[in-house]
Amino acid sequence: MTNTSKTSVTERKRGSGAKMVYDLLRDEILDLVLPPGSPIDEVLLAERFEMSRTPIREALVRLAGEGLVDTLPNRSTMVSNIDFLNMHTYFDALVLMYRVTTQLAARYYRESDLEVIRTHQAAFAAAVEAQDALAMIATNAAFHLAIAEAGRNPYFTSLFKRLLDEGRRILRLYYQSYEDRLPRRFVEEHDEMIAAIVARDLVLSEQLGREHAEQIVRQVQKLLTRNERLDIAL
Amino acid sequence: MTNTSKTSVTERKRGSGAKMVYDLLRDEILDLVLPPGSPIDEVLLAERFEMSRTPIREALVRLAGEGLVDTLPNRSTMVSNIDFLNMHTYFDALVLMYRVTTQLAARYYRESDLEVIRTHQAAFAAAVEAQDALAMIATNAAFHLAIAEAGRNPYFTSLFKRLLDEGRRILRLYYQSYEDRLPRRFVEEHDEMIAAIVARDLVLSEQLGREHAEQIVRQVQKLLTRNERLDIAL
DNA sequence: TGTATTTTATTTGTCGACAAGATTTCGACA
DNA sequence: TGTCGAAATCTTGTCGACAAATAAAATACA
Numbered sequence: 379m380t381n382t383s384k385t386s387v388t389e390r391k392r393g394s395g396a397k398m399v400y401d402l403l404r405d406e407i408l409d410l411v412l413p414p415g416s417p418i419d420e421v422l423l424a425e426r427f428e429m430s431r432t433p434i435r436e437a438l439v440r441l442a443g444e445g446l447v448d449t450l451p452n453r454s455t456m457v458s459n460i461d462f463l464n465m466h467t468y469f470d471a472l473v474l475m476y477r478v479t480t481q482l483a484a485r486y487y488r489e490s491d492l493e494v495i496r497t498h499q500a501a502f503a504a505a506v507e508a509q510d511a512l513a514m515i516a517t518n519a520a521f522h523l524a525i526a527e528a529g530r531n532p533y534f535t536s537l538f539k540r541l542l543d544e545g546r547r548i549l550r551l552y553y554q555s556y557e558d559r560l561p562r563r564f565v566e567e568h569d570e571m572i573a574a575i576v577a578r579d580l581v582l583s584e585q586l587g588r589e590h591a592e593q594i595v596r597q598v599q600k601l602l603t604r605n606e607r608l609d610i611a612l
Numbered sequence: 613m614t615n616t617s618k619t620s621v622t623e624r625k626r627g628s629g630a631k632m633v634y635d636l637l638r639d640e641i642l643d644l645v646l647p648p649g650s651p652i653d654e655v656l657l658a659e660r661f662e663m664s665r666t667p668i669r670e671a672l673v674r675l676a677g678e679g680l681v682d683t684l685p686n687r688s689t690m691v692s693n694i695d696f697l698n699m700h701t702y703f704d705a706l707v708l709m710y711r712v713t714t715q716l717a718a719r720y721y722r723e724s725d726l727e728v729i730r731t732h733q734a735a736f737a738a739a740v741e742a743q744d745a746l747a748m749i750a751t752n753a754a755f756h757l758a759i760a761e762a763g764r765n766p767y768f769t770s771l772f773k774r775l776l777d778e779g780r781r782i783l784r785l786y787y788q789s790y791e792d793r794l795p796r797r798f799v800e801e802h803d804e805m806i807a808a809i810v811a812r813d814l815v816l817s818e819q820l821g822r823e824h825a826e827q828i829v830r831q832v833q834k835l836l837t838r839n840e841r842l843d844i845a846l
Numbered sequence: 847t848g849t850a851t852t853t854t855a856t857t858t859g860t861c862g863a864c865a866a867g868a869t870t871t872c873g874a875c876a
Numbered sequence: 877t878g879t880c881g882a883a884a885t886c887t888t889g890t891c892g893a894c895a896a897a898t899a900a901a902a903t904a905c906a
Contacts, residue, residue, distance in 0.1 A: 392686065392865090392866055392867070392888090392889060392890080393685045393686055393866095393867090393888085393889060393890095395889080395890075396889090419857080420857080420858075421857080421858095429890075429891085430890055430891045430892070431858090431891090431892095432666075432889075432890055432891070433889080433890070435670070435858095435859090436669070436670075436673055436889095439670055439673045439674060439677075440673060440677055443673075443674055443677035443678070444677070451627045451858090451859095451897095452626070452627055452857085452858060452859075452896080452897050452898060453857080453858080453897085453898065453899085454857070454858085455858095464764075464766075467764065467765040467766065467767065468767065470716075470765055470767075470768075471765060471767035471768060474708075474712065478708065482704075530698075530701065531701040531704055531705060532698075532701065533701065533702065533704075533705035533771065533774075533775065534704075534705060537767065537771050540767075541767065626858090626859060626860080626895090626896055626897070627858085627859060627860095627896095627897090629859080629860075630859090653887080654887075654888075655887080655888095663860075663861090664860055664861045664862070665861090665862095665888090666859075666860055666861070667859080667860070669888095669889090670859095685867095685888090685889095686866080686867050686868065686887085686888060686889075687867085687868070687869090687887080687888080688887070688888085689888095847906100848905105848906090849904105849905085849906080850903105850904085850905075850906095851902100851903080851904075851905090852901105852902085852903070852904085853900100853901080853902070853903080854899105854900080854901065854902080855898105855899085855900070855901080856897105856898085856899070856900085857896105857897085857898080857899090858895100858896085858897075858898090859894105859895090859896080859897090860893105860894085860895080860896095861892105861893085861894080861895095862891105862892100862893095862894105863890105863891085863892095863893105864889105864890085864891080864892105865888100865889090865890085865891095866887105866888085866889080866890095867886105867887085867888080867889095868885105868886085868887080868888095869884105869885080869886075869887090870883105870884085870885070870886085871882100871883085871884070871885085872881105872882085872883075872884085873880105873881090873882080873883090874879105874880090874881080874882090875878105875879090875880085875881100876877100876878090876879085876880100
């Protein structure tokens with residue numbers, strides 16, 4: 379499956395090699411183009427990107443730092459698995475970050491943040507209208523990340539980003555379910571959250587963040603258990 | 613200042629090079645042996661560890677991922693600065709992680725965790741007795757990290773670890789102040805926290821975690837403002 | 847035929863070298 | 877003497893090659 383066509387790898391700039399590989403591999407992992415457990419071959423990637431192994435190794439080290447790949451010493455590195463057994467720890471962290479970041483946004487947002495947030499919300503609403511499940515997942519994550527950035531706490535924002543990424547991978551497994559009535563409700567809830575933030579209502583913002591998160595968690599958990607039943611049935 | 617003595621770099625094993633450099637650089641950064649802003653020269657390190665630049669670069673990439681060094685493209689990488697202006701975001705995150713991890717420990721701890729926690733608490737008490745400020749900082753962090761691990765949420769644990777590391781660097785600036793009456797109070801508070809966890813009292817555990825954290829934050833803030841006044845006075 | 851052991855092959859970790867950017871030094875000119 | 881520009885130096889990013897470690901294949905033996 380190697381791409382033999384000499385796809386104009388236009389003289390990339392010095393120093394951009396690792397970042398390019400990192401970005402692309404990250405997307406392929408989160409979109410499940412590279413499913414969990416896939417082995418990652420350095421020389422194959424080196425040929426694919428027409429560069430040496432050095433920048434590819436740098437990208438892999440970075441991905442390993444974020445837990446997206448696991449590196450066994452002296453042996454192949456592979457895409458990390460999703461830990462379904464301890465999923466509740468993920469949900470705990472996700473809900474808390476939804477609450478905290480929404481509350482902080484209400485406290486610290488500036489006018490310029492609102493524009494960004496509303497743009498993402500419009501994109502999400504458009505994705506819902508278009509019934510594009512993948513776009514829904516992406517724009518929803520972007521919307522909440524924009525809120526988190528308005529909260530101006532890089533420690534929370536970076537953890538939240540990591541959790542949303544991981545969620546992108548989980549939701550990607552079950553995105554079919556997004557084609558029901560729920561997304562429209564999400565659009566309304568987003569509007570409520572924006573209103574609460576604009577009003578600088580800390581308590582309400584946190585509460586809406588929590589309810590929104592728990593709504594999503596319930597949805598995913600329902601899908602997970604349904605899927606378990608299917609597994610057993612097979 | 614290069615170490616010319618051929619210090620028996622005993623044939624290190626394959627694959628251990630990068631980890632060795634990473635561990636040592638990390639400690640030197642957190643202990644302020646390498647103060648914020650220090651430039652990091654790759655070839656100097658390569659000579660010092662008697663290895664090629666490749667494993668050193670890998671260590672630097674990892675440190676950059678944790679925010680301990682900043683890498684300017686095509687220019688030198690340097691030890692990251694401590695952001696005193698946005699210190700409150702750090703405190704917000706720290707307090708929340710104290711609360712959450714202590715509460716989760718009360719919920720999920722097992723008997724085997726208590727042994728570890730009590731060992732660290734004993735080490736902290738010993739450091740307080742010995743008036744060893746550096747040991748206090750290290751053992752205190754180890755104690756709270758052990759509690760976090762008993763809470764069994766890797767997302768919270770990793771953020772908390774990062775925050776405690778960063779704190780190690782901040783406290784290292786002002787460790788003299790630890791030579792007052794406060795540390796003994798910390799020992800007592802630690803004992804109370806352990807008791808609350810053992811009793812599986814979620815509410816009390818979270819409350820103690822919060823108070824303990826806010827106590828520490830107040831202490832550090834007092835030091836910071838005092839230091840600012842000194843800066844102005846000079 | 848099945849298992850243990852040696853041989854081969856694959857893949858990673860490390861190395862030394864070279865070239866692109868950036869910084870500093872030096873010199874020309876006003 | 878001060879400022880601008882060119883040459884030299886230094887540091888990083890990338891490369892191809894080699895050796896150690898592991899996995900796979902082939903062979904010997906029961």
